[in-house]
Amino acid sequence: MVVYDFNYTGWSSYDTLAFDFDNTDTPDSKTTKDWQNSPTHRFGIEYALNEMFYFRAGGYYDITPVKDGFVSPELPDVTQFVPTAGFGMQIGENFGFDLAWFHQDAERESALDDAGFSAKYHRIADGITFSATVKF
Numbered sequence: 001m002v003v004y005d006f007n008y009t010g011w012s013s014y015d016t017l018a019f020d021f022d023n024t025d026t027p028d029s030k031t032t033k034d035w036q037n038s039p040t041h042r043f044g045i046e047y048a049l050n051e052m053f054y055f056r057a058g059g060y061y062d063i064t065p066v067k068d069g070f071v072s073p074e075l076p077d078v079t080q081f082v083p084t085a086g087f088g089m090q091i092g093e094n095f096g097f098d099l100a101w102f103h104q105d106a107e108r109e110s111a112l113d114d115a116g117f118s119a120k121y122h123r124i125a126d127g128i129t130f131s132a133t134v135k136f
Contacts, residue, residue, distance in 0.1 A: 001048075003045075012036055015032070016032055037065065044059075052090055054089070068111070071110035078107065078121070093135065097131065098129075098133075105123075107123075
């Protein structure tokens with residue numbers, strides 16, 4: 001099986017991060033975000049060895065909505081390709097499990113113009129998931 005998924009997110013509605021506090025001792029803050037709408041492309045293949053074992057491989061290409069000049073430490077986003085892999089096992093009609101993995105290794109150097117600083121961000125993350133299905 002071969003699958004492809006296209007996702008388009010309307011990030012442009014996230015134009016400002018504002019905090020308006022009722023307590024006058026706490027100053028309000030407003031940060032311009034100016035994010036852009038952006039797509040994500042996801043794809044994968046599944047190979048069924050038989051009716052019991054399933055092997056999966058794929059990935060996604062995520063295009064950042066954050067323009068240069070607006071990259072901040074709370075979410076240093078980056079355009080990236082992320083590989084994925086998985087394994088599934090179906091034991092009879094009523095029980096199965098799946099194991100999946102993804103790996104992110106992304107780097108971006110940019111500025112946050114409103115705050116007057118720039119930084120280099122490097123993120124490495126591995127995610128592993130396990131799920132079990134039981135049918136009654």
